[in-house]
Amino acid sequence: MTAAPKTNTSALISTNPAENYAVLGSVPMSTKAEVSEKVAAAKTAFPAWRDTSLSERLKCAGKLRDLFIENKKEIAEITTKEMGMPMTQSLFTVDRAVAYMDWALANAESALAPVKTYESDTEINHVVHLPRGVLAAISPWNFPASNFVWATFQYVIAGNTIVFKNSEEVQLTAQLLEKLINASGFPKGVFNVIYGDGEVAQALIADDIDMINFTGSTRVGQILAKQAGEKFIPAVLELGGSDPAVVFADANIQKTVQAIYAGRFTNCGQICRSAKRLVIHKNIVDEVLERLQELIQTKTIGNPLDENTDIGPLAAERQQKLLISQVEDAKAKGATILCGGYVPDTLKGSYYAPTIITGITDDMEIWKEEVFGPVLPVRTFHTYEEAMKLANDSIYGLGASVYTEDKKLAKQACHDIESGMVKVNTTEFGRPENPFGGVKLSGMGRENGVWGFHDACITKIIAEEK
Numbered sequence: 090m091t092a093a094p095k096t097n098t099s100a101l102i103s104t105n106p107a108e109n110y111a112v113l114g115s116v117p118m119s120t121k122a123e124v125s126e127k128v129a130a131a132k133t134a135f136p137a138w139r140d141t142s143l144s145e146r147l148k149c150a151g152k153l154r155d156l157f158i159e160n161k162k163e164i165a166e167i168t169t170k171e172m173g174m175p176m177t178q179s180l181f182t183v184d185r186a187v188a189y190m191d192w193a194l195a196n197a198e199s200a201l202a203p204v205k206t207y208e209s210d211t212e213i214n215h216v217v218h219l220p221r222g223v224l225a226a227i228s229p230w231n232f233p234a235s236n237f238v239w240a241t242f243q244y245v246i247a248g249n250t251i252v253f254k255n256s257e258e259v260q261l262t263a264q265l266l267e268k269l270i271n272a273s274g275f276p277k278g279v280f281n282v283i284y285g286d287g288e289v290a291q292a293l294i295a296d297d298i299d300m301i302n303f304t305g306s307t308r309v310g311q312i313l314a315k316q317a318g319e320k321f322i323p324a325v326l327e328l329g330g331s332d333p334a335v336v337f338a339d340a341n342i343q344k345t346v347q348a349i350y351a352g353r354f355t356n357c358g359q360i361c362r363s364a365k366r367l368v369i370h371k372n373i374v375d376e377v378l379e380r381l382q383e384l385i386q387t388k389t390i391g392n393p394l395d396e397n398t399d400i401g402p403l404a405a406e407r408q409q410k411l412l413i414s415q416v417e418d419a420k421a422k423g424a425t426i427l428c429g430g431y432v433p434d435t436l437k438g439s440y441y442a443p444t445i446i447t448g449i450t451d452d453m454e455i456w457k458e459e460v461f462g463p464v465l466p467v468r469t470f471h472t473y474e475e476a477m478k479l480a481n482d483s484i485y486g487l488g489a490s491v492y493t494e495d496k497k498l499a500k501q502a503c504h505d506i507e508s509g510m511v512k513v514n515t516t517e518f519g520r521p522e523n524p525f526g527g528v529k530l531s532g533m534g535r536e537n538g539v540w541g542f543h544d545a546c547i548t549k550i551i552a553e554e555k
Contacts (some may be wrong), residue, residue, distance in 0.1 A: 101284065103261045106173045106402040107393050108437075109437035113170055114167065116260040119283040121292045127281040128296040131223040131250035134278030139220050139248040141276075143201065149192055150246050153273040154190040157183060157234070159321045164234055164265060170232050173402040173439070174356055186234040189537065190242055192521030197246050199543045200537060200542040206550070213553055218546035220248030222299030227290050229305050230258035230404050237266055239327075239525070239536045240302045241280070244545040249300070250279050252293055256305075257286045258404055277530040298322065300545075304361070307459075307485070307530045314533070321374040321429070323424060325534030325544050327526060329359065329459040332488030333480040334364035335502060338372045340492035344515055346380045347475045354385070354443050357400055358463040359408070362488035362510065364521070365460050367467045374469050382428050385443045390433060402439045403462055409439040412462040413435075419446055420468070429464070451482070470479075472497075481507045487527035488518065 100117050104110040119127075138146070145182075157164065165179035174182070200218075207214035226240040233255065234254060240253050255263035267282040283289060287309075294301065294316050296493045301324040303313050310328040317324035334349055352364035393401030409432070416430055429444030443463040449456050455466045470476040480489065488510040491502045499513045509527035510518045519525065524540035526532055534544050 091350050095184045096111045101257050101260050101286065103171055103259075105170050106405055107465045109169075109395075110406065110439075114261050116264060118285040118414045119289050119292075123153070124283050124289060125290040125296055127252050127283055128223060128293065128298060130278035131252050131281055132297060134276060135220075135250045136252055137198060137224055138276060138279050141248070143246075144197060146246055147197060148250065149273050149275045149279075150190070151194055152519055153192065153242075153269060153275075156272055157187050157190065157270040160265070160269060167262050168233050168267055169393045169401070170530075171261055172196065172233070173393050174402040175398045175401045177396060177398075178275070178356055179393075182232050183234045185232075186238045187322060188522045189235065189238050192537075193243050193246055195537070197243075197542065201546070202246060207552075213555055215551050215553075217549050217551060218247070218422065218543060219549055220244075220378055221545070222249060222253050222549055223297070224249045224300045224302060224545075225293045225296075225298040226251055226253045226257050226292070226302045227305065227397060228253070230256035231248060231361070233259045233262045233266075233355060236304055237540075240304065242301065243537070243541045244300075245280060247542055247545040248282075249545060252281045252283060252298070254283045254285065254290055254293060260284055263344045267385065280306055285383075300324070301326075302329070303535075307446065307532075310532060311530075315444070320390075323525075323534070323544075325536060326532040327530040327534075327536060327542045328487075328530060329485055330361045330363075330527060330531050331459050331483045331485040332490065333363055333368050333483070333507070334490045334504070335476050335480050336367070336369040336373070337378065337476070337491075337493035337495070337498060337502075338370040339494045340370075340373065341494060341514070342377055345492045346377060346384060348490070348492070349377075350384050353465045354388070354400060358443075359404060359461050362525075364465075364490055365466055365487065366456070366479075366483070368476055369467065369469055370476075371469045374467070378427060378447075378467065379438055382445065385428060385445075388443070388444065390440060391436065400463060402436070404439070404442060406439050409441055410462060410548075413466060414442055415454045415458065415460060416444065416446070416464060419449065422453050423504040424450075424453060424455070424466075437469050456482075457484075473502075476527075477502070477505050481505075486529035487528065487531035 100115045103113040203215040229238040229243040258511040304327040310326040388399040423447045427445040429442035489508040524535035526535040
């Protein structure tokens, strides 16, 4: 059995993690010279694109949005085949990408408009938002359509030019995205795509770029942050997460169980801001876990192309192996597997059964590290102080969720949890209007909303005489 993706000196081989890694196709790797050509093209195109009216830039971006809608099924199908997301979820993530496009298209004019900061009888001051230049955008594999939009769409509307590299796990998806880009009418050099692995990404970062947008692991993000610092260019980094779901004793158990299932097991648990650690009051832990296990038993694990499938495979064999090692470490240190904890022997590919683990201690990898798969570690608390200590016991601080019917308690917990985003009960912070990003080792900068447009730009103050 061979892990996906396979590589050789000139191509990446795309494989299907749901079908025993059957080969889907191959994509030529971009050479260092080709990367430099794309960066140079973006550099050359930047002045004219910067000076193009916002209305004209929006026309190209709007055409790309229309093509996403027209090619929705094709985008979803290649996503499902390359990284294993169930087809129903793949279709949803294309819709979600379009929703973010729609918001950016509708709000770009107001978000990028000059802001008057001072006025007197003789003088007026304005803040203007100007594009930075060439953006190196590097995206992961877990939500290819929406990750692409988050990494590029606001930037190109704001007047930046783009060199985009998708994860090596989804290079056929990247080819389709390039096809749609080329059909959108962007001038030559404005929107460029390169293909390859980490070495290709490093060639891009080493070139003459003006900004970095990266979503991926904290380890790689730290490397890029250092390189950005050496270049003295900005970087928006959306990195790892180990989001706590804190369930207080008065929580609505039915709603909470549904929310925890969706937050942990959607996309086979491969979501940066999913609920990766359950921190629950001792008085209700037994009932919540019993109901959660009952819900899991109603779900179907299998071929992601089947519309009845709820949980597909992990994106690659290497993801499966890492998850197995994290679970085995917990078992060796005394944890208890309530359900799951195994690779289904009837399925061929990078599958893993949805898993709940109790008896978690501080020294377990499953508690200290990000768990990118359908595994939920559980710890209990008695006092509010214990809950906050467990919630904040992480190097990460991306998102969090709080479950309680006490609004005062919820407000206090939202204040005390160390994260860039937090939601209460069945609310949702992942909306186009809202900034997305974390604290601690979960990254820096923000994507989406007005804040995403502003992080894509230079903020410049202009003082003029009347």
